[in-house]
Amino acid sequence: MLNIDLKNEGGNVTIVLDGMLDTNTSAEFKDRLNEIPNNATKVTVDMEKLKYTSSAGLRVILGLQNEMDKNKTELVFCNVNEVIQEVFDDTGFSDFIKVE
Numbered sequence: 001m002l003n004i005d006l007k008n009e010g011g012n013v014t015i016v017l018d019g020m021l022d023t024n025t026s027a028e029f030k031d032r033l034n035e036i037p038n039n040a041t042k043v044t045v046d047m048e049k050l051k052y053t054s055s056a057g058l059r060v061i062l063g064l065q066n067e068m069d070k071n072k073t074e075l076v077f078c079n080v081n082e083v084i085q086e087v088f089d090d091t092g093f094s095d096f097i098k099v100e
Helices: 026-033 055-070 084-091
Strands: 001-011 012-021 042-053 074-078
Touching: 001 026, 012 026, 012 055, 026 055, 042 055, 042 084, 055 074
Parallel strands: 012 042, 042 074
Antiparallel strands: 001 012
16 A cells, blocks of 8 residues: 655645555556646655555656656655665666655
8 A cells, every 4th residue: 555645835746655665556656646747846755654665666766757857857755764775776776866
């Protein structure tokens, strides 16, 4: 199960993920990303309560990064726990995503 809270405040979008980002939940996450306006200036993904991500989740994150790059929108991942950070490091995502 994955709870997704998406807030748009004047071009700053915050997405809070709570649960598991996997094959069963990645499609819902991808669909919710369509709510990000094209003119957003910054997107912050808060991963404090994200317990796990699979390769399906990583594909959605990669797609989000590519879309934000295309739109010249800053994308930041924050409150990344040790488990998710290790996945980012092991897969090379740490080389091209911004983690704060």
